[in-house]
Amino acid sequence: xxxxxxxxxxxxxxxxxxxxxxxxxxxxxxxxxxxxxxxxxxxxxxxxxxxxxxxxxxxxxxxxxxxxxxxxxxxxxxxxxxxxxxxxxxxxxxxxxxxxxxxxxxxxxxxxxxxxxxxxxxxxxxxxxxxxxxxxxxxxxxxxxxxxxxxxxxxxxxxxxxxxxxxxxxxxxxxxxxxxxxxxxxxxxxxxxxxxxxxxxxxxxxxxxxxxxxxxxxxxxxxxxxxxxxxxxxxxxxxxxxxxxxxxxxxxxxxxxxxxxxxxxxxxxxxxxxxxxxxxxxxxxxxxxxxxxxxxxxxxxxxxxxxxxxxxxxxxxxxxxxxxxxxxxxxxxxxxxxxxxxxxxxxxxxxxxxxxxxxxxxxxxxxxxxxxxxxxxxxxxxxxxxxxxxxxxxxxxxxxxxxxxxxxxxxxxxxxxxxxxxxxxxxxxxxxxxxxxxxxxx
Amino acid sequence: xxxxxxxxxxxxxxxxxxxxxxxxxxxxxxxxxxxxxxxxxxxxxxxxxxxxxxxxxxxxxxxxxxxxxxxxxxxxxxxxxxxxxxxxxxxxxxxxxxxxxxxxxxxxxxxxxxxxxxxxxxxxxxxxxxxxxxxxxxxxxxxxxxxxxxxxxxxxxxxxxxxxxxxxxxxxxxxxxxxxxxxxxxxxxxxxxxxxxxxxxxxxxxxxxxxxxxxxxxxxxxxxxxxxxxxxxxxxxxxxxxxxxxxxxxxxxxxxxxxxxxxxxxxxxxxxxx
Numbered sequence: 001x002x003x004x005x006x007x008x009x010x011x012x013x014x015x016x017x018x019x020x021x022x023x024x025x026x027x028x029x030x031x032x033x034x035x036x037x038x039x040x041x042x043x044x045x046x047x048x049x050x051x052x053x054x055x056x057x058x059x060x061x062x063x064x065x066x067x068x069x070x071x072x073x074x075x076x077x078x079x080x081x082x083x084x085x086x087x088x089x090x091x092x093x094x095x096x097x098x099x100x101x102x103x104x105x106x107x108x109x110x111x112x113x114x115x116x117x118x119x120x121x122x123x124x125x126x127x128x129x130x131x132x133x134x135x136x137x138x139x140x141x142x143x144x145x146x147x148x149x150x151x152x153x154x155x156x157x158x159x160x161x162x163x164x165x166x167x168x169x170x171x172x173x174x175x176x177x178x179x180x181x182x183x184x185x186x187x188x189x190x191x192x193x194x195x196x197x198x199x200x201x202x203x204x205x206x207x208x209x210x211x212x213x214x215x216x217x218x219x220x221x222x223x224x225x226x227x228x229x230x231x232x233x234x235x236x237x238x239x240x241x242x243x244x245x246x247x248x249x250x251x252x253x254x255x256x257x258x259x260x261x262x263x264x265x266x267x268x269x270x271x272x273x274x275x276x277x278x279x280x281x282x283x284x285x286x287x288x289x290x291x292x293x294x295x296x297x298x299x300x301x302x303x304x305x306x307x308x309x310x311x312x313x314x315x316x317x318x319x320x321x322x323x324x325x326x327x328x329x330x331x332x333x334x335x336x337x338x339x340x341x342x343x344x345x346x347x348x349x350x351x352x353x354x355x356x357x358x359x360x361x362x363x364x365x366x367x368x369x370x371x372x373x374x375x376x377x378x379x380x381x382x383x384x385x386x387x388x389x390x391x392x393x394x395x396x397x398x399x400x401x402x403x404x405x406x407x408x409x410x411x412x413x414x415x416x417x418x419x420x421x422x423x424x425x426x427x428x429x430x431x432x433x434x435x436x437x438x439x440x441x442x
Numbered sequence: 443x444x445x446x447x448x449x450x451x452x453x454x455x456x457x458x459x460x461x462x463x464x465x466x467x468x469x470x471x472x473x474x475x476x477x478x479x480x481x482x483x484x485x486x487x488x489x490x491x492x493x494x495x496x497x498x499x500x501x502x503x504x505x506x507x508x509x510x511x512x513x514x515x516x517x518x519x520x521x522x523x524x525x526x527x528x529x530x531x532x533x534x535x536x537x538x539x540x541x542x543x544x545x546x547x548x549x550x551x552x553x554x555x556x557x558x559x560x561x562x563x564x565x566x567x568x569x570x571x572x573x574x575x576x577x578x579x580x581x582x583x584x585x586x587x588x589x590x591x592x593x594x595x596x597x598x599x600x601x602x603x604x605x606x607x608x609x610x611x612x613x614x615x616x617x618x619x620x621x622x623x624x625x626x627x628x629x630x631x632x633x634x635x636x637x638x639x640x641x642x643x644x645x646x647x648x649x650x651x652x653x654x655x656x657x658x659x660x661x662x663x664x665x666x667x668x669x670x671x672x673x674x675x676x677x678x679x680x681x682x683x684x685x686x687x688x689x690x691x692x693x694x695x696x697x698x699x700x701x702x703x704x705x706x707x708x709x710x711x712x713x714x715x716x
Contacts, residue, residue: 154467161604175603176594178610273609273685290595294685302597309599 001137001339004041004062005096006069006088007054010110013087021077021084023048029127031076036133039068043135045142047103047124049117051110056100058137062092094333097141101325101332104149106158113158113314113321118149137339141332148328155324158317161310166197168306169277169298170204173245176275176296181205186243187228188236188256190218193279194249198226201245210239214250241265246276248284259288262295279303337406338398344410345394347419352386444508444545447487450480451515451542455535462532462605470528474519477531481515488512506571508545511538514575521579521615527607530615533582562637569630570664574699576623577671581696583616584689591686613684620678620692624671631668663702670695 209228290297
């Protein structure tokens with residue numbers, strides 16, 4: 001049984017194509033279900049995020065499955081195959097697992113180390129598992145990938161440090177105030193980045209978000225969006241006096257908050273820190289405000305600087321993360337290889353058991369005088385002998401180090417025991433014995 | 443006997459340093475385990491000495507330092523387990539190691555003057571030692587607060603920024619340590635005064651007892667310490683002196699404590715043997 005991966009990602013396809021191949025806008029569960037009914041693959045998982053659409057299947061005949069998957073993609077998304085074929089990547093077995101491990105570890109993400117992807121991989125697997133589209137191979141592979149993602153997260157700093165301006169601002173606020181519960185925020189200006197930062201702060205549990213804007217209607221709109229309340233533009237000073245964190249993001253051409261403004265509200269009495277985040281360009285806050293003792297002033301360049309540093313730090317962790325992926329991949333590959341021996345093992349056992357049963361049938365007449373207990377004992381003993389005879393060859397076959405050797409040994413076992421001519425009947429053992437129903441040549 | 447705790451504190455110190463540098467959770471757990479083990483061994487050592495001299499060993503400077511180190515280790519462990527914050531260990535351990543080196547190298551002889559053999563005296567000394575241990579913690583917390591504050595203020599988010607707890611956490615821990623320390627300092631000083639009065643009545647011609655007044659540098663500095671920490675507690679409550687000012691105050695306070703504890707004890711004091 002082979003692991004097959006087909007997909008497009010931000011590395012291979014432009015955004016408009018990724019959008020057209022996206023499964024996540026519609027229900028991924030429905031997609032994986034309809035895929036399962038349409039292909040010969042026995043197991044399937046569909047992973048779809050804004051940066052990738054990938055299909056993982058377990059198939060006995062990868063070339064055939066690949067054709068079926070391409071046809072499925074084309075039908076499901078109403079696209080000609082030519083539209084996406086040049087951007088489609090295909091991996092089989094070890095490279096496919098390698099890809100999945102790197103994705104789960106965040107190494108293949110647009111923003112390296114971003115933490116959401118592991119959850120998305122888990123959700124994709126969950127959606128498929130709930131619809132009984134997964135089986136032993138994909139289940140093992142995906143759980144292995146979850147483990148890789150977790151190891152990379154705990155053993156490297158790949159996901160550490162904020163890599164967007166608004167996250168960097170929140171991280172700083174947490175370094176100053178610890179938990180943000182109970183803190184008060186003032187947002188000056190109702191622009192997009194201001195809204196984004198306010199939302200991040202809200203998700204960290206700030207008690208109050210006050211919004212002020214020259215145009216009150218915009219402030220109202222943002223206030224309802226982040227569950228805040230509006231403050232009249234002229235009352236800004238009063239709101240600032242109450243605030244722990246001030247976010248400024250107006251389109252003003254000259255500073256709207258001067259040192260005197262802040263000193264008027266902080267004065268000599270205030271000792272609690274005031275964190276001012278100036279994300280506007282040009283700046284809303286006079287840089288001299290940062291000289292006030294209890295004020296931490298960060299502008300968009302400062303935050304960008306933090307983001308760049310964090311990205312550089314993540315870059316330094318890539319090698320360590322890749323090493324973990326490689327280590328796990330080696331273990332996965334040897335597990336997967338051991339599974340390839342399974343059809344031969346099943347056929348071998350079948351052959352031995354057939355012989356055993358045939359001999360018992362032949363002796364049936366002579367054993368007629370025995371009690372049922374004694375006959376059961378004979379059956380048991382012969383079965384145990386067969387099992388013990390096969391134990392060591394089975395283990396050895398599974399543990400063979402490389403593909404070539406394994407193929408040679410499998411071939412030898414097939415020939416020595418003439419397994420290919422009357423292999424296990426369909427339905428006996430698992431469906432992995434299917435390839436051996438075909439006559440072998442050579 | 444005091445060498446083994448020293449070695450274990452050093453081992454814990456190395457583990458805390460590794461944890462601080464690499465931020466591996468595993469190293470942190472090793473560090474805490476080593477420190478707990480060190481504190482247990484130290485407890486045993488102090489227990490043995492107590493059985494040997496029939497009272498808690500702090501009637502000579504060297505042994506008092508050992509007891510102080512032991513209390514500091516326990517206070518730090520309490521702080522670490524209640525806040526789940528291990529970053530401070532790397533600053534506390536050198537202090538433990540440096541102080542523990544004194545009893546480890548010069549054990550001293552516990553030879554107690556019968557004048558001192560009073561329950562008041564034991565309450566006096568143990569309260570003060572515990573107060574000093576708390577101030578030690580507060581001082582280190584204050585210094586780290588200042589370091590962290592400067593890094594954020596100067597937008598230089600470097601080595602310490604990623605490793606130290608938030609300013610708020612440091613401030614809360616500092617406030618707690620100062621408040622507890624102040625409480626024990628107050629008890630220690632008051633009990634000391636009461637006991638001096640009683641002892642004077644009992645042994646009127648003891649020269650040490652006669653020398654006990656504010657003119658004694660040790661007593662003077664202790665009262666000064668009390669004034670500084672009283673101000674710190676009061677300023678936080680009434681004037682809202684938190685954060686950086688509280689941090690500097692606790693660092694200053696502990697500098698005075700150390701001054702009193704080491705040079706004054708060994709060289710200039712007249713009425714106190716330590």
